[in-house]
Amino acid sequence: MPEGHSVHRIANLLRELFLDHEVSASSPQGRFREGAALVSGSTILGIEAIGKQLFIQWEKERWLRVHLGIYGAWDIATRDSLRGLSGVSSRRSLGAPRVRKMGKHDAPREALEVFPPEPVGQVRLRLQTDDALADLRGPTVCEVLSPDEVDSVRARLGPDPVYDKGTKGADVFASRVGKTTRPIGIVLMDQSVVSGIGNVYRAELLFRHRMDPFRRAHTLDRSEIDALWRDWSALLADGIATGVMMTRNDLTKSQRVVALENTQERYFVYRRHGQPCRVCGTPIVMAEMAARKLYLCPNCQKSTGSVS
């Protein structure tokens, strides 16, 4: 499941290639033929990521909403190069999106002289101009919406620090966190409270704040909630810039370069169960929370303030 930074990176790349262009849309696989026909040939006026969802605004008040889910991925190509951006594997990309040939991995470079390349596999949606194309495979959601329908989807989404700039996002986040007695570890992954946080960022954010994931959300005070929001904003911005969920803040410059390449060095707690905490040496623990694996240091994240 891609976390928020990958969807923002996809949005940035799609914006670069398709914004203000007349774009043809088709469904080589056939499952989205009618939806594609509704927007095909009109101009794209806006492309936004909010959390894990992508919204593409077309002329004639039509919007396309895409949620990649677990298996969804975009392959994006231009006449000059073919660039792949997969939500699932984008954690391996560094800086610029990783270069990937369409189709077979050993396809000769010369194959790119044919543009556009033939669709490979189950392409739900193909967006295309004279110079660029984007193929979408395996999304959980790919649908055309009216402006009212977009508004109602957005109203259900928690704030995203990139989209909800200024204090508005922080205020909405604080208000929704303060209203629930559920554990903060669950609340951070609830996309109606805050957008874009998945399992990696959840575990790492809580460690960075030495916070017990089982602490009830309503017991957090405003300064603690604001600190989480600010930190999420900073981590997300960094993830968008690098393409990597880099959450350690205890590294020298050269250590950070190593960690950007190596997932073993990148996190405080995520998937480090049994290994010593980088701060106190206590073995990191794995627990279950709402059917998702949760990682924490039982010493650094001792339960405090959990009694209301």
Ligand SMILES: [Zn+2]
């Ligand atoms: Zn520790």
